[in-house]
Amino acid sequence: MDIGEVSKTSGLPASTLRYYEEKGLIRSSGRNGLRRLFNTDVIEQLALISLGRNAGFSLDEIGEMFTDDGLEINRQLLLEKADELDKKIKELTSMRNGLRHAAACSAPSHLECPKFRRLLHIAGKNRSRKSSSLTKNAGKQR
Amino acid sequence: MDIGEVSKTSGLPASTLRYYEEKGLIRSSGRNGLRRLFNTDVIEQLALISLGRNAGFSLDEIGEMFTDDGLEINRQLLLEKADELDKKIKELTSMRNGLRHAAACSAPSHLECPKFRRLLHIAGKNRSRKSSSLTKNAGKQR
DNA sequence: ATACCACCTCAAGTCGACTTTAGGTCAAGC
DNA sequence: GCTTGACCTAAAGTCGACTTGAGGTGGTAT
Numbered sequence: 001m002d003i004g005e006v007s008k009t010s011g012l013p014a015s016t017l018r019y020y021e022e023k024g025l026i027r028s029s030g031r032n033g034l035r036r037l038f039n040t041d042v043i044e045q046l047a048l049i050s051l052g053r054n055a056g057f058s059l060d061e062i063g064e065m066f067t068d069d070g071l072e073i074n075r076q077l078l079l080e081k082a083d084e085l086d087k088k089i090k091e092l093t094s095m096r097n098g099l100r101h102a103a104a105c106s107a108p109s110h111l112e113c114p115k116f117r118r119l120l121h122i123a124g125k126n127r128s129r130k131s132s133s134l135t136k137n138a139g140k141q142r
Numbered sequence: 143m144d145i146g147e148v149s150k151t152s153g154l155p156a157s158t159l160r161y162y163e164e165k166g167l168i169r170s171s172g173r174n175g176l177r178r179l180f181n182t183d184v185i186e187q188l189a190l191i192s193l194g195r196n197a198g199f200s201l202d203e204i205g206e207m208f209t210d211d212g213l214e215i216n217r218q219l220l221l222e223k224a225d226e227l228d229k230k231i232k233e234l235t236s237m238r239n240g241l242r243h244a245a246a247c248s249a250p251s252h253l254e255c256p257k258f259r260r261l262l263h264i265a266g267k268n269r270s271r272k273s274s275s276l277t278k279n280a281g282k283q284r
Numbered sequence: 285a286t287a288c289c290a291c292c293t294c295a296a297g298t299c300g301a302c303t304t305t306a307g308g309t310c311a312a313g314c
Numbered sequence: 315g316c317t318t319g320a321c322c323t324a325a326a327g328t329c330g331a332c333t334t335g336a337g338g339t340g341g342t343a344t
């Protein structure tokens with residue numbers, strides 16, 4: 001299939017596909033003249049990449065997790081990433097509970113509500129870079 | 143307290159605090175000459191901001207959720223954000239399970255493993271922008 | 285009085301992940 | 315034979331969230 005079809009079925013713009021290829025995250029199986037040709041399984045690889053991005057991994061991290069062709073992988077690394085996700089899941093869960101409580105709580109200021117304040121201590125050390133995909137615009141193709 | 147102390151206790155560089163103030167996420171209570179003065183509760187507001195960032199919200203979103211001074215809030219918005227988090231938590235959970243499975247699975251290629259492939263269908267429509275903080279560098283102050 | 289330190293402002297730079305733009309190739313249809 | 319549409323490349327631009335740099339202020343210690 002050529003890039004237009006991959007784009008349509010994956011929902012990703014062609015420019016992104018070229019970019020991913022350049023970064024080594026996907027591969028085109030060859031060329032028809034100057035046009036890239038892709039195998040159908042690139043669709044699944046792209047799904048995997050999307051999933052990883054959505055989970056907050058950088059393209060580089062994803063690249064490390066799933067190398068080139070058949071997904072020969074570093075099991076140790078995967079387990080580490082799974083542990084990171086576990087931690088993150090706990091944080092998000094607290095945050096979600098905190099938000100639900102804040103929406104219901106009647107304390108004059110949330111900073112005075114003990115339940116809410118407890119949430120703050122989860123924050124503490126967890127400083128880090130970059131943020132995550134909770135933006136809701138899903139299928140936008142210019 | 144002045145900015146150096148806020149920086150030390152919050153773990154955030156002074157430049158970030160100035161930036162947050164400029165964006166209206168925090169407020170300095172006044173000036174001592176040219177130096178900003180902060181109330182101690184700014185520490186908790188910063189914890190809240192960090193938590194939100196960590197959960198993947200943008201500074202603008204955080205700004206909407208918790209307005210200025212006493213955290214007078216839009217309850218409806220908070221509930222929506224909580225729902226977003228719920229969705230995200232489910233995705234991360236699937237991803238985590240997928241990673242654990244991938245690390246253990248013996249299928250020649252993961253794309254051939256049905257358990258793994260099931261994971262891919264979670265991806266599907268969930269395309270969005272920007273990614274998340276699973277980078278582990280916590281306290282780095284240049 | 286001068287050095288130092290912790291702050292200040294404003295502008296520009298950085299980073300990741302893309303997107304946009306400008307100009308070019310090529311097969312198919314009129 | 316020329317236009318059209320789908321592709322191509324390389325380089326530059328964008329966006330959010332900061333960081334860095336250059337040059338300045340003001341209070342305290344020597």
